Amino acid sequence: MSRTLIALFCCSAFVSSAFAETPAEILAGIKAEAATTAGFQGFSAARGETFFKAKHGGEWSCSSCHTDNPMNSGKHAKTEKVIKPMAPKANEERFTEPKKVAKWFKRNCNDVLDRECTAQEQGDVMTYLLAVGQPVAVAPVAKPVEAAPAAPAAAHAPAHASHKHQAH
């Protein structure tokens, strides 16, 4: 028994290290899958953020457990167990094992959406999580990008800004 356990232990340690990848490689894999869908136009961090923070008909959103800030540790909505940050910027173990990524997307999407997530949804969320906490890129660039899907606000903001400009 114990010998079997040790063997399994070594085996799994080997397997998990053998398939370690970078978040970019994993995202590329999801992208390749999403690209097979007609009309695929790439991933959007903004769409991912909206998806992450919204409920999808069920009791929970992603952020119910992972909080609204993926740089922070989360808390399991039922057990209150601590969940390490989802953003690779805060937790470099995130998105380094394709098997784990697939497992948790499947499991958590079932809890949040009552179905599996599409490659588009996975890619959007992952793009968002990878972008969060980027020291330079996110702060100035993210604002207009994030505002994009909320059409009225987006239409307003630049207009407002240009107004101010003209007033000068």
Add this chain to the structure above:
Amino acid sequence: MTKKILVWDVPTRVFHWLQALSFLGAYLTADSEKTRQIHVTLGFILFGLIAFRLVWGFVGTKHARFSSFIFHPRTVITYVRSLLQNNAQHYVGHNPIGSIAIWLLLGMGIGLGVTGVLLLQDDVADSVVDIHAYLTNGMLVVIAGHLIGVAMSSVLHKENLVRAMLTGHKKGSEQHGISHSYAWLGAALVIAAALFAYWYNR
């Protein structure tokens, strides 16, 4: 002289069916955070049942004792040969192949319990998750084998082994039977499992 004899005492039967149900239930509740609490409750019950079974294997009635179903490999081979020659040896208690399933299920059940408890802690190595999953798959394979074995053996010896595990009775000679059913202990097992489930989820 063949008559109806008591082979399986009540705690052994209660253990068997509660173990089967709690494993099935835990398996079905393993894939969602919403049913996680049920999964963990059933896992603890399964672990507790196995702990009881380990004790009962030393102090229980004749056919429940480990000593009655530790078979020498030679005995297993002889048994397999008797099967192949269509002249199957008959065992009142566990037969040599069935006993292998029991040892495997007990061993893997312990492994599942240990890794399961470890997984309740924060920050557990991924390999523990993997081992928990491997053991689950191992259990499924052995359970499948066990079910096939029970079906084959039932047909071969024209005795309904499923019913025997429910009623405790088989047909055999009186000397192979047991005299006490220890019904109170079986009831205590059920009550203990129910109390634990209530306490853990209160």
